[in-house]
Amino acid sequence: MYCGTMAAHMGWGIIEEEGWRKGPWTSEEDRLLIEYVRLHGEGRWNSVARLAGLKRNGKSCRLRWVNYLRPDLKRGQITPHEESIILELHARWGNRWSTIARSLPGRTDNEIKNYWRTHFKKKAKVPSDASEKAKTRLLRRQQFHHQQQQQQQLQLINQADMKRIMALLDENDTKISSWPPQAAQGKQDVDTSTIAYPNHTSTEEQGFFYSMLNGNVPHVAEASSSEDSFLWDGLWNLDDVHVNFTTSACATGKASTFHNFVVPFC
DNA sequence: AACAAGTGCAACCGCTTTCCT
DNA sequence: CAGGAAAGCGGTTGCACTTGT
Numbered sequence: 001m002y003c004g005t006m007a008a009h010m011g012w013g014i015i016e017e018e019g020w021r022k023g024p025w026t027s028e029e030d031r032l033l034i035e036y037v038r039l040h041g042e043g044r045w046n047s048v049a050r051l052a053g054l055k056r057n058g059k060s061c062r063l064r065w066v067n068y069l070r071p072d073l074k075r076g077q078i079t080p081h082e083e084s085i086i087l088e089l090h091a092r093w094g095n096r097w098s099t100i101a102r103s104l105p106g107r108t109d110n111e112i113k114n115y116w117r118t119h120f121k122k123k124a125k126v127p128s129d130a131s132e133k134a135k136t137r138l139l140r141r142q143q144f145h146h147q148q149q150q151q152q153q154l155q156l157i158n159q160a161d162m163k164r165i166m167a168l169l170d171e172n173d174t175k176i177s178s179w180p181p182q183a184a185q186g187k188q189d190v191d192t193s194t195i196a197y198p199n200h201t202s203t204e205e206q207g208f209f210y211s212m213l214n215g216n217v218p219h220v221a222e223a224s225s226s227e228d229s230f231l232w233d234g235l236w237n238l239d240d241v242h243v244n245f246t247t248s249a250c251a252t253g254k255a256s257t258f259h260n261f262v263v264p265f266c
Numbered sequence: 267a268a269c270a271a272g273t274g275c276a277a278c279c280g281c282t283t284t285c286c287t
Numbered sequence: 288c289a290g291g292a293a294a295g296c297g298g299t300t301g302c303a304c305t306t307g308t
Binding site: 022023024025059060063064067068110111114115117118 | 273274275276277278279
């Protein structure tokens with residue numbers, strides 16, 4: 001990490017304003033912050049300076065932790081999958097980076113925001129094939145969604161199938177613990193009232209869930225590594241057929257299990 | 267080889283929202 | 288309920304690095 005040396009060489013970062021350090025963090029500061037969080041947990045950021053001996057304000061500490069030091073952060077490049085998710089969610093929500101970030105565990109709002117600005121802002125002028133396709137998909141999805149709304153949620157899951165799914169999930173909980181591969185994992189605050197469920201009337205689109213009903217979970221688990229693109233294409237298709245899953249089904253108390261394999265955003 | 271332009275990303279700023287007293 | 292503090296969020300900046308000429 002060059003920041004430490006940069007701070008040392010450039011001088012900025014050593015500048016103090018009202019007693020607070022600014023600029024790039026040094027490895028020693030990182031160490032102090034990590035130690036602080038280990039001992040006291042996240043939050044109370046304004047206490048960090050006092051308790052950890054850091055000359056940084058709370059805001060700076062929080063940002064450093066959230067964007068850089070958190071152990072659950074995913075390093076490395078944004079994958080094509082994540083890119084498509086970002087595209088989708090940005091089309092839906094606009095610049096609500098933190099909301100988008102919640103659907104991409106291990107990625108920060110700052111990271112996504114930077115990625116968007118550097119990759120898609122310029123692409124917006126000369127659209128790439130990928131972004132064009134994503135937009136086309138989105139349009140189709142929105143059209144379909146509109147149709148679905150007009151149908152007044154006619155295709156709700158029936159309780160018998162739901163019970164079978166839940167029973168299978170109980171059986172296979174460990175098998176699918178690594179599924180879905182990225183986005184849904186670690187998500188704690190799924191809005192269970194909007195969980196999508198495939199269309200019962202179309203065998204093509206309900207394929208995945210009927211695989212579940214037939215006990216084909218291991219295939220899904222295998223897909224989590226090398227075949228995740230296949231799997232995620234499947235998830236997008238689930239969204240395409242977007243049938244609202246009523247809150248009554250969630251009221252079974254299985255939502256916490258169920259949300260492990262639903263689309264990572266609603 | 268030297269310079270300019272472009273890119274990526276960490277960090278800051280200011281505003282808004284949420285929490286606490 | 289009101290006001291202040293803390294946390295969260297999106298926008299912006301600035302610098303090192305990379306690429307093109």
